[in-house]
Amino acid sequence: MSQQMQFIGFTYEQAQLFIQTIVKACLEENTLSIKNNSEAPVTTKQACEILGVSAPTLRKFVAMSLIRRHDLGPRKKVFYRSELEEDIKRIRAARSFKNEE
Numbered sequence: 001m002s003q004q005m006q007f008i009g010f011t012y013e014q015a016q017l018f019i020q021t022i023v024k025a026c027l028e029e030n031t032l033s034i035k036n037n038s039e040a041p042v043t044t045k046q047a048c049e050i051l052g053v054s055a056p057t058l059r060k061f062v063a064m065s066l067i068r069r070h071d072l073g074p075r076k077k078v079f080y081r082s083e084l085e086e087d088i089k090r091i092r093a094a095r096s097f098k099n100e101e
Contacts, residue, residue: 041070041078050084066091 010018042050048058051067061067068083 039080039082041072042081042084044077044079047079047084050081051088 044055044058047067048055051058051061053061058067062069067087068079070078070080072078
């Protein structure tokens, strides 16, 4: 559920300062996560090559939340090699556990 706020009783300057503080905090939070991930992004085509699957199969894996994808814009989708490797290990472990039953 989202919260709503009305600026009743705020001066223009107080509202402006409040919004600037929130935006600055959000930018710092997101910038830290980008800085912590110094790994170069992998394109969809490269991810397909790494996984050995086709683009439609990769899209299905993403839709099923088996593979993580990062949306950098409306048309820019990237993956990270380390995450692909983790996801593959997780999928293989789940598959081997299922076969043991």
